[in-house]
C-alpha cells in the first residue's frame with residue numbers, strides 16, 4: 001500500500017506532492033457523502049448539479065487541509081535543516097518524507113507540533129469565519145450537520161471543514177507513534193532520558209498499544225453499528241493495523257541501530273591494509289603497487305605511519321614520465337579530510353557517508369592520526385546484516 005504507484009500532482013518549492021491510489025477512495029467517499037448531505041440540505045432548491053459541486057468543493061477543502069498540515073511539518077523541518085523529499089497523501093492522511101530524523105528532542109517536538117498547529121489554525125479560521133458569517137446558532141447547527149437548520153450551503157461547508165479539522169487535530173495528537181502526538185511523546189521521553197533509542201522504544205510500545213486499541217474499537221463499532229458507521233469502523237480498525245505495524249517497525253529499527261551503535265569502525269575494518277610510504281618516488285609507486293595490485297588507489301603514510309592522503313592511479317599516471325623518478329608520492333596525494341574516519345567512531349555514523357559510497361572504502365585513523373586500517377562498504381554492509389539478524 002505504501003510507496004507503490006503514487007501519482008505526482010505538482011511541486012511546491014521543490015517538494016514533490018504526490019497521492020496514492022487509495023487517496024482517491026477517500027475523496028470519492030467525501031464527495032459522495034457530502035453531495036448527499038447538500039442534496040438534503042438544499043432540498044428542491046438545489047437542482048441536480050449544485051449538491052455535487054458543493055461535494056467536490058468540500059473534498060477540495062479536505063485535501064487542502066491535509067496538505068497544509070503536512071506543509072506545516074515540512075516548513076519547520078526545512079528551517080531546522082532537515083530536507084523534505086516529498087509529501088504523500090493516502091487513505092490514512094498525509095506523510096511528509098524527511099531526509100533524516102531530528103537530531104534533538106526540541107527539533108523533533110517542533111516538527112511534530114507544526115502540523116497540528118496548522119490544523120488548529122484552519123479549525124479556528126473556519127469557526128471564527130462561520131460564526132461571523134452566520135451567527136453562533138446557525139453555525140452550531142451546521143457543525144452538528146443538522147440538515148433541518150436554516151443554514152446556507154456555504155456555511156454548512158465551512159462548519160464541516162471546521163469539525164473535520166478538529167477531528168484531525170484530536171486524532172493526530174493521540175500519543176500513538178508514529179502519529180504526531182506519538183512523536184511529541186518520543187521527544188519528551190528523549191529529553192527526559194537523554195537517549196533517543198530508548199525513547200523510540202517507549203513511544204513505539206505506546207503506539208502499538210493504541211494501534212491494538214483502534215483495532216478492537218473498530219471491530220466493536222462494526223459489530224454494534226456505532227455512530228462512525230460501517231466505513232468509519234473499518235477505517236479505524238485498518239488505521240490501528242497501520243499504526244501498530246509502523247510502531248513495530250520503528251521498534252525493530254531502533255533495536256538494530258542500537259546494536260550497530262555498539263560496533264565501532266575498528267571492530268570490522270581491515271587492520272593490515274597495503275600502504276604506500278610517502279617518501280618513495282611516483283615511478284616506484286606505479287611499478288611496485290599499481291602494476292602489482294591493480295587497485296585504483298592506495299593510502300599513503302609517512303615514516304611514523306600517519307595518514308597523508310590517498311594516491312589515485314589517475315593522479316600518478318598524469319605525472320609526465322620524465323618527472324616520475326624525481327617526485328615523491330607525498331607531493332600528489334589527495335589529502336581530503338572526508339577520506340578518513342576515527343577508528344573508534346560508531347559504525348552507524350558511516351551510514352550516510354558519501355565518500356564511503358563513492359570510494360567503496362574509507363581510511364581509519366587512531367587518535368594520533370596514524371592509519372590503523374581501511375573499512376570497506378562490504379564490511380559495513382555485512383556488519384549491518386549481522387546486526388539485523390541478531391548474529
Ligand SMILES: [Zn+2]
Nearest residue numbers: 115116172180
Ligand atoms: Zn502530522
